[in-house]
Every structure is written in structure tokens, then in C-alpha cells.
Amino acid sequence: MANNSGATQTSDQRALALEFHKRGFLIIPNALSAIQVSELNRVVDRDLEKHGDEWVTFDESLMETPDVISRTDKFDFTIENSVTLGLLRSFIGELITFEEFEIIIRNPTAKSHDIKSWHRDATRDYNRRMEIEYVSLVYYLTDVTESDHCLSIIPGSHYRRVDLNPLDVSPGSEFDVIGPAGTAVIFHGRCIHAGKLKPHSRQRRTLHVYFARSDQHRYSEWTEIPERLYKKNDVRLPPLLYSKWNPAAVFEGVGKKPRDLPASMSTAEMIREVQRRANRVA
Numbered sequence: 482m483a484n485n486s487g488a489t490q491t492s493d494q495r496a497l498a499l500e501f502h503k504r505g506f507l508i509i510p511n512a513l514s515a516i517q518v519s520e521l522n523r524v525v526d527r528d529l530e531k532h533g534d535e536w537v538t539f540d541e542s543l544m545e546t547p548d549v550i551s552r553t554d555k556f557d558f559t560i561e562n563s564v565t566l567g568l569l570r571s572f573i574g575e576l577i578t579f580e581e582f583e584i585i586i587r588n589p590t591a592k593s594h595d596i597k598s599w600h601r602d603a604t605r606d607y608n609r610r611m612e613i614e615y616v617s618l619v620y621y622l623t624d625v626t627e628s629d630h631c632l633s634i635i636p637g638s639h640y641r642r643v644d645l646n647p648l649d650v651s652p653g654s655e656f657d658v659i660g661p662a663g664t665a666v667i668f669h670g671r672c673i674h675a676g677k678l679k680p681h682s683r684q685r686r687t688l689h690v691y692f693a694r695s696d697q698h699r700y701s702e703w704t705e706i707p708e709r710l711y712k713k714n715d716v717r718l719p720p721l722l723y724s725k726w727n728p729a730a731v732f733e734g735v736g737k738k739p740r741d742l743p744a745s746m747s748t749a750e751m752i753r754e755v756q757r758r759a760n761r762v763a
Contacts, residue, residue: 701736
């Protein structure tokens with residue numbers, strides 16, 4: 482991914498950029514402190530209690546909410562975290578923009594395979610894989626051991642192995658992201674990945690933040706960017722970080738809301754309807 486910032490990278494940043502280019506992902510230990518993780522989990526609990534209808538349950542093991550930042554500012558610092566945003570800014574450049582924020586909870590389950598299986602983000606169309614140009618940031622809010630549900634990534638499937646079809650992934654070629662709460666992983670959206678389910682897992686909680694560039698279509702409109710963010714004036718932040726609050730164009734993919742649904746529907750209601758349609762087709 483091109484860096485258009487013109488800023489000078491440190492030797493550490495250059496090394497991390499090379500690793501990211503080669504593997505398609507980076508693991509960042511201690512991206513959040515124990516105190517931050519504890520507070521974030523309390524905020525998740527409160528949102529589940531007060532706004533449970535804004536959470537979408539896909540099956541017994543998977544639930545998520547993609548519009549939580551419209552209800553609270555308690556997650557804002559995870560978007561602007563200097564530990565992670567500094568790296569993302571050095572990779573993407575000064576055109577970096579925020580795209581989407583969601584919380585995902587994976588509950589204990591007897592299922593052996595996630596509902597999404599191996600996939601690339603933004604579009605499921607294999608022939609459009611080179612159009613995927615954004616980067617994902619995932620924070621673990623719970624400890625993830627070898628016995629827990631985890632994010633699993635196919636190294637190099639964003640570039641060196643970009644012609645690999647998600648349907649052709651060989652068992653054992655994946656990298657499982659294991660780490661304590663507070664760990665973050667940054668990965669290219671073109672990397673094939675999946676949520677790997679484990680039979681004896683505890684509940685796993687993650688925050689997912691997506692970034693791209695201001696000169697691209699917005700990749701997802703499931704997250705409304707609130708006024709407090711797009712009107713923020715903070716010289717420490719990239720100047721266009723929240724500029725896609727009212728995008729002129731949206732990428733044709735899984736992040737685009739169906740245009741035949743009424744605008745009065747909540748984001749959660751729209752996603753449930755999308756799921757119903759997908760289930761009918763299946």
C-alpha cells in the first residue's frame with residue numbers, strides 16, 4: 482500500500498512496513514493497557530444491556546454491532562490510539578481515513594466452522610480482489626489462547642499469494658493470532674482470513690476498526706461517523722481521518738447498504754434483512 486505522506490519513517494517503522502508488506506499483517510502487543518481493556522469491556526456490557534436490539538446475532542456463536550460509536554464516545558480513543566494509528570499512518574500516508582467500527586462477540590459453541598469461513602473483506606467476488614485497498618485493525622478485549630476462538634490469517638494472500646482463492650485454502654497454511662487482552666493485529670483487507678472456532682473456547686471479544694484513503698470510495702457505510710468526530714479539530718490527528726462522514730460514493734460490496742430499504746431502518750435492522758435475503762438465496 483502506497484504511503485503518500487512524504488514523512489520520514491524511523492528504522493523501526495521501515496522494518497514493520499517491510500513485515501506488513503511481506504506477510505500482510507502485524508501483531509502489536511500491549512496496544513491497550515489492562516485498565517483500558519477493563520473499561521472497554523464495561524462499556525460493551527453496558528451497551529449490550531441498554532441497546533441489545535442494536536446487536537445482530539448471526540448464529541449461536543457470532544454477534545456484532547457496527548454502529549456503536551453513534552451511541553457513545555467511549556471507543557473513540559481506540560480509533561486514535563497513537564500506538565496503532567501511528568503505524569497505520571506511516572503505512573497509508575496522510576490521506577488515511579476512518580471507514581468502520583464494530584464490536585464482535587464470539588460465544589462458546591459446538592460448531593467447528595465460522596459462518597463466514599475463509600474470505601476477503603469488502604467484496605466476496607474473487608475477480609475483484611485487487612480492488613480491496615483498505616486495512617483492518619483488530620483489538621483483543623479478552624485473552625486468546627490456543628484453546629480460544631481466534632482470528633486466523635493466510636500470510637501473503639494480499640500480495641505474494643493474491644491469486645489464492647478462499648475456497649482453495651489448505652489446512653495448516655494459516656497463522657492463528659494468539660495473545661492476551663490488549664493485543665492488536667493490523668492486516669490488509671485483501672488477506673484471506675476467518676474466525677477460527679475452538680470447541681472449548683471462552684467468550685471472545687474484539688473491536689474492529691477499518692481504515693483506507695480519502696481518494697477512494699468509502700468501503701463501508703454501516704458505521705455512521707458522528708458529528709463529534711468529523712468536526713473534531715486536533716492537529717495530532719491525520720487531517721482527513723473522519724472526512725468520509727458523508728461520502729459521495731460507496732464501494733460496491735458488502736459494506737454498501739441496500740438502496741431498496743427505507744432510510745428509517747436502523748443499521749441492525751438493515752443487516753438482519755440482508756441476512757434474511759442471503760439465507761433465502763442459500
